[in-house]
Amino acid sequence: MRIMLTGLALLALAGCDQTASPQAAETVFSGGTIHTGGIDNVQVEMVATANGRVICAGESDQCSAHIGPQTQEIDLGGAAMFPGFTDAHVHIIGVGMRELSLNLDDVRSIAELQARVAEAAEEDTGVIAGRGWIETHWPEGRFPTAADLDAVAPDRPVVLVRADGHALVANSAALAEAGVTADTPDPDGGEILRDETGAATGMIIDTAMAPFSIFLREPEGEARVRAYELGARVLAASGWTGAHSMSMRYDDVDILVRLAEEGRLPLRVHVYANPEDYDAVAARAPRVEAGGRVTANGVKFYMDGALGSRGAALLSPYDDAPGSTGLFIARSEETAQIMRRALIDGVQLSGHAIGDAGNRRLLDWIEAALDETPPGERAIADPRWRIEHAQVLHPDDIARFEPLGVVASMQPSHAIGDLHFAPSRIGIQRLEGAYAWRSLIETGAIIAGGSDAPVERGEARIEFYAAAVRRDLDGYAGEGWNLHQALDRETALRLFTQWPAWTVHLDHELGRIATGYRADFSVFDMDLMTAPELDLRHARPVMTIVDGQVAWRADAE
Numbered sequence: 001m002r003i004m005l006t007g008l009a010l011l012a013l014a015g016c017d018q019t020a021s022p023q024a025a026e027t028v029f030s031g032g033t034i035h036t037g038g039i040d041n042v043q044v045e046m047v048a049t050a051n052g053r054v055i056c057a058g059e060s061d062q063c064s065a066h067i068g069p070q071t072q073e074i075d076l077g078g079a080a081m082f083p084g085f086t087d088a089h090v091h092i093i094g095v096g097m098r099e100l101s102l103n104l105d106d107v108r109s110i111a112e113l114q115a116r117v118a119e120a121a122e123e124d125t126g127v128i129a130g131r132g133w134i135e136t137h138w139p140e141g142r143f144p145t146a147a148d149l150d151a152v153a154p155d156r157p158v159v160l161v162r163a164d165g166h167a168l169v170a171n172s173a174a175l176a177e178a179g180v181t182a183d184t185p186d187p188d189g190g191e192i193l194r195d196e197t198g199a200a201t202g203m204i205i206d207t208a209m210a211p212f213s214i215f216l217r218e219p220e221g222e223a224r225v226r227a228y229e230l231g232a233r234v235l236a237a238s239g240w241t242g243a244h245s246m247s248m249r250y251d252d253v254d255i256l257v258r259l260a261e262e263g264r265l266p267l268r269v270h271v272y273a274n275p276e277d278y279d280a281v282a283a284r285a286p287r288v289e290a291g292g293r294v295t296a297n298g299v300k301f302y303m304d305g306a307l308g309s310r311g312a313a314l315l316s317p318y319d320d321a322p323g324s325t326g327l328f329i330a331r332s333e334e335t336a337q338i339m340r341r342a343l344i345d346g347v348q349l350s351g352h353a354i355g356d357a358g359n360r361r362l363l364d365w366i367e368a369a370l371d372e373t374p375p376g377e378r379a380i381a382d383p384r385w386r387i388e389h390a391q392v393l394h395p396d397d398i399a400r401f402e403p404l405g406v407v408a409s410m411q412p413s414h415a416i417g418d419l420h421f422a423p424s425r426i427g428i429q430r431l432e433g434a435y436a437w438r439s440l441i442e443t444g445a446i447i448a449g450g451s452d453a454p455v456e457r458g459e460a461r462i463e464f465y466a467a468a469v470r471r472d473l474d475g476y477a478g479e480g481w482n483l484h485q486a487l488d489r490e491t492a493l494r495l496f497t498q499w500p501a502w503t504v505h506l507d508h509e510l511g512r513i514a515t516g517y518r519a520d521f522s523v524f525d526m527d528l529m530t531a532p533e534l535d536l537r538h539a540r541p542v543m544t545i546v547d548g549q550v551a552w553r554a555d556a557e
Contacts, residue, residue, distance in 0.1 A: 024068035026050045027519075027548050030060060032076025033527050036513040037083035037497045041490055041529075047081070049519035052291070052547035057513050074550070079542045080527040082493065083513050084241030084268075084520030085460045086500035089388055089409050089450030092245045092269070093218065093252070094131075094165075096231030098454040100219075102130025104160060105457065110140045110148050113160070118152040127174075127215050128153060131161040131454065136308065136421040143193070144169045146202030159215040164455050166306035167205050168212060175200055178211035189305070189329040206305040206327055228255050229264050235453070236266035236552040239460030239541035241520040242510070244270045244409075244450065244500065246300050246350070246388070250277035253289070253296045260290035266544065266551035268520060270504045272298035272350050278338060282345040285379075292518070293547075295504065299342070300350040300388065302329040304358035307391060307418060307425055312355030315394060319427040326355050332365065339369035346379030348504075350386040350409065356394045356433065362387055363400050370404065384503055386448070389414070390440075392426060393433040402444035407503045409448045410437065412466035412495075413456040419472060419481050428480040437467065437495075438485045448503045449495030460496065464528055465536040467492040475534055489529045519548035 025048035034044050036057055046063035048056040048071075056063040067073065098105075102120055107113045113133055120128045135143055149158045149171035157174035161167070170178065182199045186192055190208030193201045204212065219227055235243055245256075250273040259265035271294070273281050278299050281287075287296040305311015305327045310318055313326040330351070342349045351366075353359040366385060375381040386407040391414060401408055415435035422434060433439075437447060449467060451458040462473070470486035471477040487495070494511075501511030509518050523542040526535065543553035 022065045023050055023055050025055060025066040025071045027072045027074060028063065028067055029074050029076060029081060029521070029545075030063075032078050032523070033080040034076075034513065035080065035082050035493070035529060037493060038512040038514070041493065044513070047513055047519075047521070049548035052519055054513060054515055054517050054519050057515060076523060076542075079523050079525055080529075081513075081521050081523045082528070083497040083511055083522070084544070084546065085239055085496040085522040086242030086244070086268075086510070087235060087240045087450045087453070087458065087460070087463075088244045088448035088496075088500040088503060089246055089411055090235065090243050090453050090458060091247060092231040092235065092243060093224070093227050093248070094231070094454040095234050095458060096227035096229070097218065098131060099230055099234060100227060102128065102160075104130050104132035105163070107133050109138045110135075110144050113144055114148060114152045117149060117158055117160075121153045121156075125156070127156065128158040129160070129215055131165075132163050133160060134163040134308065134417070136417075143201070143203045146170060146172045146175060146200070149202065157215055159212050161216065162309060164306040164308055166311050167203060167309035168209055169202050170204060170212060171202065174212065174215060175202065178214065180204070180211060189327050191311075191327065205309050206311045207329065224252070225255050225259070228252070229259055232259070232265055232267050232269075233552070235458060236544050237541065237554075237557070238458055239522050239524065239544065240267060241522055241544045241546050241551065242268040242270070242500065244272060244448070244504070246272045248273050250274070250280045250296070253287070253294065256294045257289045260293040265290075265293060266546060268292070268510075268518075268546060269294050270298070271296035272300040272348075275299055275301045275338065278341075278347065282341070282347050285346045291547075292509075297346070297504075298348040298350055299338070300352065301335065301338070303351050303353040303362050304328055304355050307354055307422060310425065312392065313358035313361070314355045314392070314426065315357045315360070318425055320424045325357065328358065328361070335365060336369065339365060340373060343369060343373040343378045343383060348383060348385060350388055352388045354389045354391045356392045356397070356430070359387060359390055359393050360397050363397055363404065363406065366404055366406060367400075380505075384505065386503065389452075391418075391435060392430060393436055395433050398433065398436060398439050398445075399443045401440060407446050407448050407499075408440050409450060409503070410435070411450050411452040411456060412437070412463050412470075413451060415470060416466045416472045417456065419476075419478055423478065423480060431480045431482060434482075436482075436485055437487055441487070441491065446499050446502060447495055448500045449492075450500075460522065460541065461524065461528075461536065461539040464492055464496065464539075467495055469533045469536065473537055493528070519545060521545040
């Protein structure tokens with residue numbers, strides 16, 4: 001079958017039609033539907049790669065001229081190939097640690113939570129630590145408490161982090177060892193939930209979690225390397241070829257570089273370090289390692305908490321907690337100083353903001369920093385700073401992203417998970433500005449799509465489904481869920497390909513299948529552009545390709 005080509009594909013063919021002997025390809029891909037992405041997103045029959053880049057994307061009779069005796073020919077077997085999907089907000093070490101610790105993603109009630117803790121208590125004698133629970137679907141309709149955990153594991157510390165990472169529940173032994181009592185004051189940006197007598201219930205929010213770090217220490221040494229390697233493998237098996245890894249220790253960049261150089265990093269990773277590492281990031285920005293497999297030019301900070309734990313900063317009180325408007329974490333003076341420095345140093349800033357007050361304040365601070373530092377004084381005239389999550393926006397603030405050049409880094413799966421509790425938290429009226437993908441895009445804003453794993457499961461097919469369908473995995477969407485905010489398939493594709501690349505100033509190298517671009521591809525067992533809406537839930541990755549080499553494939557598992 002011959003396919004009519006325009007735009008991007010014609011440019012690609014120009015690279016294939018050489019009068020001299022064509023460059024021999026290392027790998028060619030054919031035998032399936034191949035979407036090139038970009039604005040045109042035309043389909044081609046074959047893609048040839050060499051030296052980690054695309055040397056031809058076009059019709060078979062033209063690209064096959066690059067096939068030589070050493071060329072590996074990969075038959076897609078009817079699968080659909082796309083530009084490599086990038087998870088624009090993920091925590092790689094967290095994904096690895098989720099696999100290595102008590103994974104509570106599938107817990108569906110307090111009773112199940114207790115059963116999992118009791119089982120862990122029988123297997124080990126140390127601290128019981130886990131992550132992944134979320135109470136919004138539980139029949140008990142409440143947070144778990146220390147008393148719930150004491151009933152099954154009273155004699156040693158139990159600390160279980162909520163899926164969003166912004167809250168935890170601890171048993172009485174852990175509360176005592178952490179020094180949290182009825183007299184412990186709430187810290188700035190945090191809260192200790194209390195019962196009617198003033199005693200701690202065991203639920204700890206945001207910065208109040210700090211004393212519990214003694215139970216939640218991340219692995220060190222080779223165990224830390226193992227966590228990163230495992231996290232990267234899980235993400236590759238979930239359909240991703242790239243990851244923007246958030247809130248990393250800057251010295252962990254060396255771990256990623258080592259893994260890449262040893263052929264153990266199946267992803268292209270862009271690092272956003274913690275604020276305390278700002279000086280280290282600025283000293284080496286722009287840092288590019290392992291032939292572009294690892295870059296580290298960003299810093300991420302927090303404006304507020306999470307919606308589920310009522311830590312997101314709101315302009316008016318929570319509907320289901322009228323005495324609270326959430327929590328602010330960032331301080332204006334020190335954040336403004338970092339912003340001014342970042343523009344001069346060429347460091348890309350990324351700010352976590354979920355509530356409408358958190359987003360508004362962050363936009364105000366960004367606007368002030370840009371006004372005070374004209375393009376001529378900046379290391380990068382177009383810094384492409386980011387707001388992570390941008391979940392609940394006042395309608396007046398939606399149109400501010402594009403003029404400021406601010407990227408909305410959003411995770412579609414948050415919307416299909418939060419739809420079960422967000423209406424009760426913020427009310428139907430405020431949902432107009434919640435998870436407002438289409439409204440942002442219609443103003444010209446760029447959205448970089450991600451998963452926020454391990455907060456969410458971290459699967460590319462779920463994120464694409466959520467963006468294009470905006471229903472939960474059972475097909476449900478409740479009152480006021482604004483299905484008009486769902487995206488058409490072409491735009492949803494850009495969320496995970498072209499726009500993450502633009503966000504990190506690599507839109508000339510990533511996000512499309514075109515001559516000269518890096519050969520990063522994601523392959524799925526169904527065509528995401530044409531499959532029925534609900535079938536997208538069942539799409540599965542077949543293989544991921546990075547720099548022209550197969551990084552993961554399902555039939556090798």
